[in-house]
Amino acid sequence: MSKKNINLSSVKGTHDILPHEQFVWEKLRKGIRHVAEIYSFSRIDTPILENLDLFQRGVGEATDIVEKQMYTLTTKGGDKLVLRPEGTSAIARAYIQHGLSHMSQPLKVYYDGPFFRYEQPQAGRYRQFNQVGFEIIGGENDPIYDVQVMITALRLLESLKFKNISIHLNSIGCKACRAIYKKKLLNYYKNNKKEICKDCNRRMLDNPLRLLDCKDEHCEAVKKEAPSIIDDLCTPCRKHFKEVLEYAEELKLPYQIDPFIVRGLDYYNRTVFEFFVEIESADGEKTTSLALGGGGRYDYLFEILGHRNTPAIGMAFGMERIVEAIKACNINLLPRQKNKIFLIAIGIEAKKKGLSLIEEFAGSGINVSESIGKNSLGAQLKASDKEGASWALILGQKEVFKESVIIRDLKTGVQETVLLKKVVAEIKKRL
RNA sequence: GUGCCUAUGGUUCAAUGGUAGAACUCCGCUCUGUGGCAGCGGCGACACGGGUUCGAUCCCCGUUAGGCACCCCA
Numbered sequence: 001m002s003k004k005n006i007n008l009s010s011v012k013g014t015h016d017i018l019p020h021e022q023f024v025w026e027k028l029r030k031g032i033r034h035v036a037e038i039y040s041f042s043r044i045d046t047p048i049l050e051n052l053d054l055f056q057r058g059v060g061e062a063t064d065i066v067e068k069q070m071y072t073l074t075t076k077g078g079d080k081l082v083l084r085p086e087g088t089s090a091i092a093r094a095y096i097q098h099g100l101s102h103m104s105q106p107l108k109v110y111y112d113g114p115f116f117r118y119e120q121p122q123a124g125r126y127r128q129f130n131q132v133g134f135e136i137i138g139g140e141n142d143p144i145y146d147v148q149v150m151i152t153a154l155r156l157l158e159s160l161k162f163k164n165i166s167i168h169l170n171s172i173g174c175k176a177c178r179a180i181y182k183k184k185l186l187n188y189y190k191n192n193k194k195e196i197c198k199d200c201n202r203r204m205l206d207n208p209l210r211l212l213d214c215k216d217e218h219c220e221a222v223k224k225e226a227p228s229i230i231d232d233l234c235t236p237c238r239k240h241f242k243e244v245l246e247y248a249e250e251l252k253l254p255y256q257i258d259p260f261i262v263r264g265l266d267y268y269n270r271t272v273f274e275f276f277v278e279i280e281s282a283d284g285e286k287t288t289s290l291a292l293g294g295g296g297r298y299d300y301l302f303e304i305l306g307h308r309n310t311p312a313i314g315m316a317f318g319m320e321r322i323v324e325a326i327k328a329c330n331i332n333l334l335p336r337q338k339n340k341i342f343l344i345a346i347g348i349e350a351k352k353k354g355l356s357l358i359e360e361f362a363g364s365g366i367n368v369s370e371s372i373g374k375n376s377l378g379a380q381l382k383a384s385d386k387e388g389a390s391w392a393l394i395l396g397q398k399e400v401f402k403e404s405v406i407i408r409d410l411k412t413g414v415q416e417t418v419l420l421k422k423v424v425a426e427i428k429k430r431l
Numbered sequence: 432g433u434g435c436c437u438a439u440g441g442u443u444c445a446a447u448g449g450u451a452g453a454a455c456u457c458c459g460c461u462c463u464g465u466g467g468c469a470g471c472g473g474c475g476a477c478a479c480g481g482g483u484u485c486g487a488u489c490c491c492c493g494u495u496a497g498g499c500a501c502c503c504c505a
Contacts, residue, residue, distance in 0.1 A: 009478095012496070064503050068432080086505090115505080120432080122499070131505060199502075210503090264504065293505055318505030346463055379459090381466035396464060410466075 013119075013127025015320075024323050027333045031159045032112060032132050039152045041110040041134055046090040048114065052080040057304055058089030060266025062206070069117040083116035087133045088267070088298060088314055089305075095137055096307045106139030106311075112319065124290070124321045132156075133295075135314035143240050146271045146297060146313050147247040153275060153315055154253065157292070160322065161331045164278035166289075168258035169248070170229070171241040171270050172209070175300075177234040178269075182208050184227050192222045209262040228259040240270055263296050267304060271313065272296035279328045290325050293317030339431055342389035342410075343370040344380040350395040357393070357405070357423070364424050366431070368393070384410060391430065393423065 010016055017025060036043065052072055059065050071083040084090055091109060094100070100107050112132035121127060134152050136145045150167060157165050172178055186208055189196065197216040204211065212223060233241060248255050255273075263272045274294035278287045295315020302310035326333065341361065345354035351372055361368045371383035377394070384392050394406040394415075405423050408415045418426050 007495090009496070069503080117504080119503070120501095121497085125504075129505065213503090215501095291505075316505065321505060344465090375463065377464050378462045378466070383466085385466045392466085394465075398464085406465095408465075413465085415465085 011127075013121040015126060015128075021323075023335065024326055024333055025319075028132075028160065028319060028322060029112070031156055032110065035152055035156045035159060036110045036134070038155070039108070039134075039148065041108045041152065044091060044094065044109040044111050045113065046084070046087075046094050046111070048084055048116075049081045050084050050090055050093070052082045054089050054093055054305075055082060055085060058092065058267060058301055059086065063265055065117065065265070069119050071116045071118055085115060085117050086265075087111055087113075087115065087131055087316060088135065088301065091133075091135055091314075092137070092301050092305055092307075092312070095310075096302070096305060101138055101310065105137075106145060107137045108135070109137070110134045124318065124324055126320060130319035131293075131316045132319055133314060133316035135312065137312040137314075138310050141240075141299065141311035143243040143271070144247055145311075146244045147251060147253070149295065149313050149315050150248070150253060150255075150273060151251055153293070153295075153317065156317070157275065157277070157322075160326060161333070162277050162325070162329065164287075165254055166276045166278075167253055167255040167273050168261050168276060169244070169255045169271070169273045170258055170261040171233060171237060171244075172229060172262055172268060172272050172296075173233045173237045174269050177232055177237055178229070181227070181229045181232040184232065185209075185211065188226055189222070195219075195222050210264075212260040212262055223260070230257070230259055237270055244271055261294075263294065267298040267301040268296040269299050270297045273315070275315075275317070277325050277329070279325065290321065290328070292321050292325060339390040340387060341366060341368045341427060342384035342387055342392045343368050343372065343395070344377060344384065344392050345370075345372055345395045346375070346377055346380075347397050347400075349400045350397065353400050353420070354395050357395070357420070360424055361427070364428065366424070366427065391427065393427075 052070075055070065056066055061067075065085050070085050073081050073083075075081060091111065095107065110133060112130060114128055115131050116128050118127055119125065134149050136149055139145070154165060154167070173181065186204060189200070189204055189208075189211060193201070196211075196219045197214065200211055200214050200216070200219050203214070211219075212226070214220070214223065230241070245255075245257075258274075261272055261274055272294070273296060275292045276289040277292055279290050280287050293316050295313070297311070297313040299309070299311045301312065302308065343354050343358060345351045354370070354372060358368045358370065369387055369389065371380050371387075374380050374383060377396070381392065389410055392406075392408040392410055394408055396406075399405050399417070399420075403420045404417050405420050406415050406417050407423070407426065
């Protein structure tokens with residue numbers, strides 16, 4: 001087998017998270033755990049593999065995700081499975097399957113993990129990507145939960161030191177008022193058909209709400225004058241939205257009403273929102289908004305899945321997007337350097353003693369790093385420098401013979417010889 | 432799925448129709464008894480396939496991958 005034929009790069013749209021970038025991810029995971037605890041979300045993990053029907057039914061047959069972005073596979077037994085493209089449907093499935101409606105309601109859960117969508121990779125977009133999501137399921141259909149999900153998400157971003165966060169908020173009503181609005185919107189666009197781009201002409205046929213997403217400048221002009229769904233909400237939807245806004249005011253959420261937010265998946269109703277963060281370009285000249293995630297209410301999902309009507313709201317962030325935004329905003333999350341101990345041993349006897357010494361330190365909860373495979377003292381000191389260690393423990397022939405060890409302060413160069421059995425205590429004192 | 436751009440060591444960049452240089456990184460030596468500096472040395476690359484040519488890393492075509500945008504979304 002020739003090496004030449006093996007493709008040694010990661011699969012298109014997937015990426016490695018290398019050791020030197022792990023600290024950002026770890027920080028993010030910690031932030032997630034922390035904020036989840038504060039707002040009493042419990043963790044839930046669902047499998048990466050699910051039945052194909054779940055998403056066909058849940059997300060919607062006509063959505064892009066289901067139409068062309070799912071990784072599907074057939075098992076030897078003939079079952080049609082899919083690598084999960086999103087989290088909400090899977091959580092709804094677990095809720096129904098395990099009778100979680102019998103736990104105290106509403107159920108508040110969070111998750112993070114990999115998801116899969118087959119599309120063209122691009123900035124902040126991968127085929128395998130990670131999402132973190134928060135869901136509040138069951139209980140009352142109270143707008144306070146809508147705001148709770150948003151505040152949780154907001155606090156997560158704040159804990160990562162993001163500034164200039166904004167929440168674009170909208171209501172897309174219910175089946176009844178949305179249908180009326182769609183007609184109205186279509187009528188309006190029909191009258192302006194000549195002004196709009198060819199994509200929008202297509203949208204008129206297959207996804208009218210998406211007309212509001214177009215960034216073409218002619219369409220922008222048409223959009224400005226377009227009827228707003230907020231004016232057409234039915235009385236219950238209008239009341240719900242009004243209360244959401246009142247709670248949002250109370251919590252001083254950095255929100256703005258954005259009638260152009262329409263989410264793609266079928267199961268959304270009423271409250272929908274997206275989180276943005278402002279990014280300064282490299283030359284500092286202009287700022288752009290980066291969408292980190294979004295969500296909304298999905299009161300219809302449980303009915304779609306054949307369960308009784310269950311109110312629910314949730315949201316998800318793209319973790320890669322958060323990480324990229326952290327980099328783009330130059331946010332420094334590096335932990336303060338801890339004092340590190342570095343063991344240096346010269347000669348086979350010293351190395352043996354050194355190994356047990358590392359164990360002894362480990363037993364006291366102190367990590368000792370080393371580069372014990374190297375032989376010369378100089379090389380090992382150099383390695384200690386690269387590690388950024390504070391103290392070196394030097395064990396040579398002489399020290400082994402005398403049952404002692406040198407403690408070298410790597411910043412000042414001051415050295416002290418102490419007995420081997422006292423060294424752990426001595427280091428503890430210095431820490 | 433569509434359009435535009437790109438492809439040279441681990442990284443960032445050069446040069447060239449006669450097969451490649453540097454900086455940083457990595458490894459080693461100066462230096463089995465004291466690191467950061469310095470000096471010296473070493474490993475290591477033309478994405479793949481085809482075409483034009485005496486000869487292609489360079490020109491052309493295709494494939495693949497990456498970037499950006501559209502679509503859509505996280």
